[in-house]
Amino acid sequence: MSDQSACLQLKLYMHPMSFYSQQVLFALEEKKLSCENVVVDLLGLEQYEPWYMKINLMSEVPALQHGDTIITDSPCIIDYLEKHFSGGDTPDLFPVEGSEAAALAKHFREELSAVPVERITFGLFFNRHLGQNPRATESIMEDGKVMYLARLPHMESFMKKHPELKEHCLNCSSKFANERRFPRHLENLEPLFDEIENQLISHSEERATWWLCCEHVTPADIILCILLERLTFVGLMERYWGSGKRPAIAAYRARSQTHPPFMAVPRN
Ligand SMILES: N[C@@H](CCC(=O)N[C@@H](CS)C(=O)NCC(=O)O)C(=O)O
Known part of the structure; x- marks a missing residue:
């Protein structure tokens, strides 16, 4: 079940030119979910700053924060969004299982x-x-x-x-x-x-x-x-x-x- 109030806790660490960040941004748009975007300055190598490495030790964007949970790796993030935010006005991305x-x-x-x-x-x-x-x-x-x-x-x-x-x-x-x-x-x-x-x-x-x-x-x-x-x-x-x-x-x-x-x- 989609819980729109839970969306308010979604924060995406991303870079607008990152291929993998763009996929998550597209999934969020497709699912009509709102999310706070935090740009990590890849050109300035901010991904190697200690504050970001605490979020993702791999120094890569995107990373999604949902409350206290952090999810890294774009396919895992998309799977997570589908699992936690689907149904109602939130379109499913995955076709019916077994089809x-x-x-x-x-x-x-x-x-x-x-x-x-x-x-x-x-x-x-x-x-x-x-x-x-x-x-x-x-x-x-x-x-x-x-x-x-x-x-x-x-x-x-x-x-x-x-x-x-x-x-x-x-x-x-x-x-x-x-x-x-x-x-x-x-x-x-x-x-x-x-x-x-x-x-x-x-x-x-x-x-x-x-x-x-x-x-x-x-x-x-x-x-x-x-x-x-x-x-x-x-x-x-x-x-x-x-x-x-x-x-x-x-x-x-x-x-x-x-x-x-x-x-x-x-x-x-
Ligand atoms: N498997 C990861 C790959 C993420 C990735 O490679 N991100 C690139 C930007 S598109 C990155 O953050 N690179 C920073 C670096 O390698 O220093 C995913 O799907 O999220």
């Missing part, structure tokens, strides 16, 4: 969650020639590169203090480090987008108003809409759905841009 739509949403959520978006983003910042017409200005890309490089020493000292989290940190610091591998991340997206295109095409006439898996936005759509936004930002729109390539994805992207809860999410 075909539920299986599809689970499948696409898993596939889309595995996309290495941070690597792709920073990879494009460092290899602009691989993109086309990015919405990101040069100065935004430069700021991103500066932040990326500035946080490496923080990560090193963090790994010394928290050896148990070393593996996680090494994953982060290799986001683009291996440039030879970077184009492969872009190639790996092709079959996923083919699958999504086929899924969208398969919607028969009476399903013409469906999102990816059913008539309403699911957690899979949340990632997909924000991913398409991010790819536009870094200049990969043409590669994946431009010039008549994957028209169903192009139509889906256009639809998302008229969907008020999505449009309420800060854009990159």
Whole structure:
């Protein structure tokens, strides 16, 4: 049961340009939940300040505070919101358990969650020639590169203090480090987008108003809409759905841009 008074206790530590924060912001909008947003200045490396590390030792946004409970990791936050705030005027994001739509949403959520978006983003910042017409200005890309490089020493000292989290940190610091591998991340997206295109095409006439898996936005759509936004930002729109390539994805992207809860999410 949704309890609107409980929403008043929701606080989201986020950054408006963070891919994972944007997903939670979209979920909150979709579920019509109000929440206090606290911006953590990632460019200023505020995520490594002791006050924030008490909230999330991993130094990442988003983190949701609900009363005395803190939830980190965007999929866990979205699951938590669904569990605690559903029903009544609060739309469900998850299709009915056991339905075909539920299986599809689970499948696409898993596939889309595995996309290495941070690597792709920073990879494009460092290899602009691989993109086309990015919405990101040069100065935004430069700021991103500066932040990326500035946080490496923080990560090193963090790994010394928290050896148990070393593996996680090494994953982060290799986001683009291996440039030879970077184009492969872009190639790996092709079959996923083919699958999504086929899924969208398969919607028969009476399903013409469906999102990816059913008539309403699911957690899979949340990632997909924000991913398409991010790819536009870094200049990969043409590669994946431009010039008549994957028209169903192009139509889906256009639809998302008229969907008020999505449009309420800060854009990159
Ligand atoms: N698995 C986490 C990933 C969160 C994440 O990587 N957040 C990025 C911003 S999009 C971050 O806070 N990076 C700060 C840093 O790495 O220093 C989630 O889904 O919430």
